[in-house]
Amino acid sequence: MRIELETFTVNKRFPLTISRGTTAQTTNLWIKLEHDRIVGWGEASPFSLANSRQSTETLQQALQQIIPQLEAYTPWQRQQIETLLHNTQLPSAAKAAVDMALHDWFGKCVGLPLWQIWGLNCSRIVPTSVTIGINSPAGAQTRVRDWLQFADVRVIKIKLGNPIGITADRAMFLAVKEAATTQDIFVDANGGWNLEDAVEMCNWLADAGVKYIEQPLAQGAEEQLAELKKRSPLPIFVDESCHTSADIPQLARCVDGINIKLMKAGGLTEAIRMVHTARAYGLQVMFGCYSDSALANTAAAQLAPLADYLDLDSHMNLIDDPFSGAILNKGRVIPNHKPGLGVERSAA
Structure with a gap:
């Protein structure tokens, strides 16, 4: 399969303040996974917790590093892909983008919504x-x-x-x-x-x-x-x-x-x-x-x-x-x- 990665920036209508700070704008990642002329989409958005900060830069770097290995598989090899993502300790938001794209691809392949x-x-x-x-x-x-x-x-x-x-x-x-x-x-x-x-x-x-x-x-x-x-x-x-x-x-x-x-x-x-x-x-x-x-x-x-x-x-x-x-x-x-x-x- 072939995978592309693209960033996009989004701005909030109403900036959001929580106990840890305020957010008005973020740059997220859009992953496009193609196989057999079907393209699945996924998203990774940055977030910070007390012991985990997954920045846009961290997510982008992690995905760029793993994409060459992922491209050796097909979307049907979900178990092998999940093992790869686990063993390489891919950040959870980056993992979410790949998993989302695989689900999107599968739904498009069979012509049905996931629900x-x-x-x-x-x-x-x-x-x-x-x-x-x-x-x-x-x-x-x-x-x-x-x-x-x-x-x-x-x-x-x-x-x-x-x-x-x-x-x-x-x-x-x-x-x-x-x-x-x-x-x-x-x-x-x-x-x-x-x-x-x-x-x-x-x-x-x-x-x-x-x-x-x-x-x-x-x-x-x-x-x-x-x-x-x-x-x-x-x-x-x-x-x-x-x-x-x-x-x-x-x-x-x-x-x-x-x-x-x-x-x-x-x-x-x-x-x-x-x-x-x-x-x-x-x-x-x-x-x-x-x-x-x-x-x-x-x-x-x-x-x-x-x-x-x-x-x-x-x-x-x-x-x-x-x-x-x-x-x-x-x-x-x-x-x-x-x-x-x-x-x-x-x-x-």
Whole structure:
């Protein structure tokens, strides 16, 4: 097979601030995998966690190094390719791009969308949240109104964990709730709280009608999750603390759900493993994203019928997304009936 790699830069309509910083622009990677005149597409987007920074440059270099070895295979040799990617310790976002392209190629080869190949029911897809980053109360209200004017929003996720402290978190939350009168509200602290603040905020947010709390404690503080679960009336989801299916067994007793992201997991293959592993432990499942375009989010949407919650909004926040695929219908990100991922280049 023949593989090409190209970079593209995307800009956010609304810059996003979380507990670790602000993002307004990213440069992502587009991989094109051709075999038998069929081309599969994949995307790698950069992200940073406490112990992992996958920059655009790192991802590009890793893919350029592995492409000559990959080109010796065909897309049908998935097991050998997965072994190669594992043995070369390819960064997870780079692995996700290759895996995504292989799935896209396969769907196009058989002429079916991935969700149909997997036998999934798109009527089960729940509304996606849209994200309100850390802001002043007035700024947060403005951002809510911007989103409500721009899209059919049914769920809002608020980023808390303000470095100023939980007093600022409360003020911002109340401001968002005042502006979002009919939307469900979820909360993601991105590891911005210590244990005592997390306990206090979980109780306060439960009284405010929030359904769950995502990543209340920092990555690396997983030993405190069991204590938090005992003292929290809210279900606890982990994101930064859970990368792949191998992380789930040790987390299962102290959390209620996991957030799966293709870039963090390493692609659709591992995302499916994570879903099944989580379900075996009785956990709920969410699909999320980083600064992904419609290419990666449409890939995630192929698995959306398996999720309890969705946070696939990053492509909706781009002013220059080069791709189109899944559509927003009644607040739900719905994949189309085109083969493979169902992604095309956006009209100029």
